[in-house]
Amino acid sequence: MKVTVTINGSDRSAEAEPRQLLVDFIRSTLGLTGTHIGCDTTSCGVCTILVDGTPVKSCTMFAVQADRRSITTVEGLKQNGELSNMQKAFHQEHGLQCGFCTPAMMLVGSAFLEENPNPTDEEIRWAISGNLCRCTGYMNIVKSIQAAAAMNNEEVSA
Amino acid sequence: MYPNQFEYLAPTTLDEALSVLAERGDEVKVLAGGQSLIPMMKLRLANPTTLLDINRLPDLNNIGESNGHLTFGALVRHNDVVKSELAGRSNHTVFAAAPWIADPIVRNLGTVCGSLAHHDPEGDWASVMLAAGAELVLSNSEGERVVPITEFLVDMFSTSCQPNELVTEVRVNKHTTRGGGDYQKLERKIGDYATVGVATSLELGDDGAITGAGIALTSVYPYNLKVTEVEDLLVGNQPGDDLFKEAGAIAAAASDPASDHRGSADYKRHVVGVFVERGLANSLATAQGGQS
Numbered sequence: 023m024k025v026t027v028t029i030n031g032s033d034r035s036a037e038a039e040p041r042q043l044l045v046d047f048i049r050s051t052l053g054l055t056g057t058h059i060g061c062d063t064t065s066c067g068v069c070t071i072l073v074d075g076t077p078v079k080s081c082t083m084f085a086v087q088a089d090r091r092s093i094t095t096v097e098g099l100k101q102n103g104e105l106s107n108m109q110k111a112f113h114q115e116h117g118l119q120c121g122f123c124t125p126a127m128m129l130v131g132s133a134f135l136e137e138n139p140n141p142t143d144e145e146i147r148w149a150i151s152g153n154l155c156r157c158t159g160y161m162n163i164v165k166s167i168q169a170a171a172a173m174n175n176e177e178v179s180a
Numbered sequence: 181m182y183p184n185q186f187e188y189l190a191p192t193t194l195d196e197a198l199s200v201l202a203e204r205g206d207e208v209k210v211l212a213g214g215q216s217l218i219p220m221m222k223l224r225l226a227n228p229t230t231l232l233d234i235n236r237l238p239d240l241n242n243i244g245e246s247n248g249h250l251t252f253g254a255l256v257r258h259n260d261v262v263k264s265e266l267a268g269r270s271n272h273t274v275f276a277a278a279p280w281i282a283d284p285i286v287r288n289l290g291t292v293c294g295s296l297a298h299h300d301p302e303g304d305w306a307s308v309m310l311a312a313g314a315e316l317v318l319s320n321s322e323g324e325r326v327v328p329i330t331e332f333l334v335d336m337f338s339t340s341c342q343p344n345e346l347v348t349e350v351r352v353n354k355h356t357t358r359g360g361g362d363y364q365k366l367e368r369k370i371g372d373y374a375t376v377g378v379a380t381s382l383e384l385g386d387d388g389a390i391t392g393a394g395i396a397l398t399s400v401y402p403y404n405l406k407v408t409e410v411e412d413l414l415v416g417n418q419p420g421d422d423l424f425k426e427a428g429a430i431a432a433a434a435s436d437p438a439s440d441h442r443g444s445a446d447y448k449r450h451v452v453g454v455f456v457e458r459g460l461a462n463s464l465a466t467a468q469g470g471q472s
Contacts, residue, residue: 070285151371
């Protein structure tokens with residue numbers, strides 16, 4: 023079946039067998055390998071992408087379901103050729119070690135701050151509770167999302 | 181992991197979807213949120229020859245009110261319930277449970293109706309619906325029928341929904357201003373099955389006595405257990421600590437948990453007692469207008 027998506031602002035079309043998982047369509051067919059595959063069982067959250075702005079696990083959705091929808095992956099976070107505030111914050115606060123969970127964490131963090139621009143640490147921890155990190159102990163991830171919130175708010179008030 | 185091959189259909193009208201089910205419902209699995217179905221297909225525990233994606237059907241994603249009921253269409257996601265002010269003021273048991281379903285990302289896709297139709301015997305929603313006295317609307321190409329939750333849930337992974345039928349809505353009674361409810365859940369980590377889950381619902385009369393009660397348990401019996409003994413004990417009595425303690429003891433005795441990696445049977449049975457007492461106390465506080 024032909025699947026057409028708007029991914030990171032660009033329209034892309036390709037053939038997909040109905041059983042092709044969205045994560046493989048993104049990585050293998052569209053060549054965007056920033057979205058990772060971890061557990062492949064809907065547990066770890068590293069394959070999280072945004073579909074119409076909402077975080078979903080792309081190992082638990084078929085590519086055909088995404089037809090005519092809008093997708094954002096980590097490659098789409100940069101703005102005007104520069105790192106987004108969320109990316110800058112993960113860099114600045116050392117919000118990663120191995121980096122495997124990072125694309126998903128930054129996407130989930132970005133979608134969460136749209137809904138809640140001034141979160142508490144506790145609220146951030148709940149927001150990322152569908153995403154596993156085996157390196158950081160989450161401390162610096164929470165700090166990074168807080169730092170991104172502060173950067174966003176500074177821009178709004180400037 | 182890849183499922184077996186299947187034919188994919190994504191109709192845009194309910195009539196089309198129901199006619200597919202009428203013609204070959206036996207070969208079809210309905211795809212709503214897919215958060216249980218797709219993992220099962222990847223493990224090849226489910227091997228439908230046709231996958232009927234209902235996500236492009238209109239008007240099924242509403243949380244609404246009708247004839248004193250709070251209604252959830254087939255495409256209402258768990259997270260829609262978490263965010264719904266209407267659900268928050270209309271049914272306290274449902275609203276308390278929603279943030280405890282799966283994890284935040286799964287909640288964005290998984291649906292209430294799909295979860296009930298899947299009928300995992302350790303699922304949270306079935307207990308909530310048993311306590312809340314829910315009904316399901318099952319549609320086929322000829323019309324629809326309304327089935328109480330107690331008749332809908334048949335056995336593990338099995339319901340009274342026929343191959344030619346689609347669950348189009350689940351509805352619960354709205355709590356009155358003298359009603360309250362709660363869902364208590366112990367889980368090892370976010371997204372895990374409940375070690376123990378307890379759904380409670382209370383309605384009070386003008387004199388403060390209990391006029392309606394619903395209690396159901398998750399993960400401590402071979403299926404979601406509605407504890408009618410406790411409901412019967414509560415109705416007609418004035419609420420209070422002693423009554424709730426007795427309710428907890430009866431519920432704990434009625435449960436039959438298995439010892440496993442989530443805890444010993446004795447531990448789980450103890451938690452049932454504690455959760456029933458706590459859930460009833462929270463339900464009462466809401467019913468009396470206090471803090472839950």
